Amino acid sequence: MMKLDGIAAFVATVDAGSISEAARRLGWSKSVTSERLAELERSLGTRLVQRTTRKLSLTQDGDSLLPRARRILAEVDDAAVEIVERRGSLAGPLRISAPVSFGILHLGPAICAFLAKHPDLELSLELDDRFVDAAADGFDAVIRHGPVVDSRLVAKRLAVTRRTLVASPSYLERAGTPTSLDDLQRHRGILYSNRDTDWRFAGAGGWTVVRPSSCVRVNNGLIMRDAALAGHGITLLPTFFTYRDIASGSLRHIDIGMEAEGAELFVCYPLARTPSAKVSALVNSLRAAFGDPPYWESAG
Template sequence: MMKLSGIAAFLATAEAGSISAASRRLGLATSVVSERLADLEKALGTKLIQRTTRKLSLTESGLSFLPRAQRIIREADEAEAELAARSGTLAGPLRLSAPVSFGALHFGSALCRFLLEHPEIDVSLELDDRFVDVAADGFDAVLRHGPVGDTRLIAQRLAVSRRLLVASPTYLKRYGCPVALTDLSNHRGILYSNRESDWRFRTASGWSVVRPTPALRVNNGMIMKDAALAGIGIALLPTFFVHDSIASGALVALDIGVRAEGAELFIAYARDHGSTAKILALAASLRQSFGEPPYWDNPLITQGE
């Protein structure tokens, strides 16, 4: 007979790519994970994993069993969560992914508040700026900036953030301060490399895209902020990155008469995951922590209003 522990060991190994990585994820000794895999293969009467000295791969039977294993573990977790919710306690594992910079600046403290409220939940958090595949990468939910276009996912909005053009006083003294949209093309831009046509502004005739002279392209908001502080150029950043620097005067919010496209923060999870009580409780807790409007959107900061 199959044991749930064996299925969990197989799933962790398939997702992590090695038995040693799976053992770290499960918090078990490598020998225990290997033993549970062997017991599962014996119960099923087939080889699921092909082991060599160089790599580990799934057999044809393993590839066929993988989606069933994912469903079994997910349904077991959801059953546990549902029963815990009915008893007034949320419990069990919750694997999350969030962007690196936002995770360090804001999500970490909000998540700690959630865990204090629900100490029986076992959270595993990975910070990653790439757009992870929720189901394929084994996550229960992910935090994302911007719209979630994957129709396999349910997305719930957590917060709306403004984005502001910012530059250091040193840069503005050297290159001048832009006062209109047309001025931006003559300036040096610190650009986010993961998004094309990132500098979008709402004008009376619709959306307008500006392409400044690139001074730096990077896929991390904190490095963009550091570059702006150093006087490298102008950056268009969400207020959750720059609100403190604007308040201190280290960065200046630029007013060019129009407003930049905003940034939205979502939590997304697979449609077939169900309305798990843990994810919904996390979303509610995050909204409360961030506020409406979010605490990083200082009402005194204006641009194009």
Template sequence: MMKVDGIAAFVATVDETSISAASRRLGLAKSVVSERLAELERSLGVTLIQRSTRKLTLTSAGQALLPRARRILREMEEAMTELDASSGKLAGPLRISAPVGFGTLHLGPAIARFLHDHPGIEMALELDDSFVDAATGGFDAVLRHGAIGDGRLIARRLARSRRLLVASPAYLALHGVPASLSDLERHRGVLYANRAGDWRFAVGAGWSVVRPKAPLRVNNGLVMRDAALAGLGLALLPSFFVHTEIRNGALVEIDVGAPAEGAELFLTYPRDHGAAAKIQALGESLRRSFGDPPYWEA
């Protein structure tokens, strides 16, 4: 018979790609994780992971078991969460991923408030600007800004944010202020590398796409903001990155006669995760911390 601790060791080893890393995640000795994994394989009569000195590789049996093992762990956690919620408390692990820039600027105080209100929760927050798949990445929930468009996920809206076209006063003094979408074609732009190198503006019922010359493409909004502050070019950034700089005049918001595509914030999690009480509580706490409208739009 499969034991839950063996399933947990298996999933952690796959997620972390090594038994050593899995042992750190679980807070157990490496030998304990290795034995629990071996015991699971003995109980099933199959090899789940091929071990070598260089890497671990899932066997076909391991690939077949993995999604079911994840579901078992989620359901066990949800059952414990529901019991905790019914008794008036929330407790246990909660693993969250969020973008680096937004997390650096806005999540610290918000997460502290949430954990102060729910001291039994043990959160692991990972900041990552690469695409994180909330359905298979091993996270309970992923914070994203922008469209979701993934039927496997539930998306809870946290806050709205506009994308603003900005530049430094020095850049505009040197290159002029664009007044229309067509003007943007002759300007330089600092572009976000993890999405198509286009700027999208709402025109009528559709979108107008602008492709500026790009002296810099980077996968981090804070670096984009700093490049705009240094006069490297125009940047199209969410308001939560530049609200302070616009207020103090370090950056100027540019009106080209059409609004840019928005950047709403969502908390996403897999559909088979259910309406876990901890995720709901986190979402409600973040919404209170950000405000409606959020403080970066005030």
């Protein structure tokens, strides 16, 4: 008979890529994780995972079992949550990932309010600007800013945000304020390094991409904002980075007569499993915390 611990060890090992990392995620010792996986294989009479010194790979039987094993764990988790919800609260582990800058600026108060309502949750929040793989990296959900093109994910919109051109008063006094795309092309840009075509503007004829000369190229919005505040150039950022600086006058909005491509915030979870009550509650709580329109759009 298959035991639940063995199924959990199997799925965690596949997702983590190693038994040691699976053990860390499960909170077990490496030896216990390895033994639970071995017990599952013995009960089924087949090898599920091919172990080598460098990597783990699924056997054909393991590949066949994996989606069913995920569904079993999801059903057990949902059943446990449902029972707890009947008693009035959510409980247990919830592991999510979010972008670094957005997490620092806006997630703290929202997450704390969520935990205040559900004190029995064990939340693990990891801030990371890379596009983490929600299923393979073992997350219940990931928060993403921008388009979600992974067909393996279900995306629930949290908020819509504008992206605007901004610069410091000192830079604009020194270099002039652009009023058109041609003007903008001649300015120094503080660019997001993870997108080559980041500066996209909507016009009557479709999208136009501007590629200014780069004075700073970085993969973090907070540093982009700091470079703009220091007067190094013009940058294009979501308003959740700049709304306070615009209100104080530390940064100025630049109007070139065209709207920059906007962006959306999503909570995503793997398509292979239904969202748990914990993820659904998180989505609802974050939507309420950010507002519609979000507070960074309606400020001032």
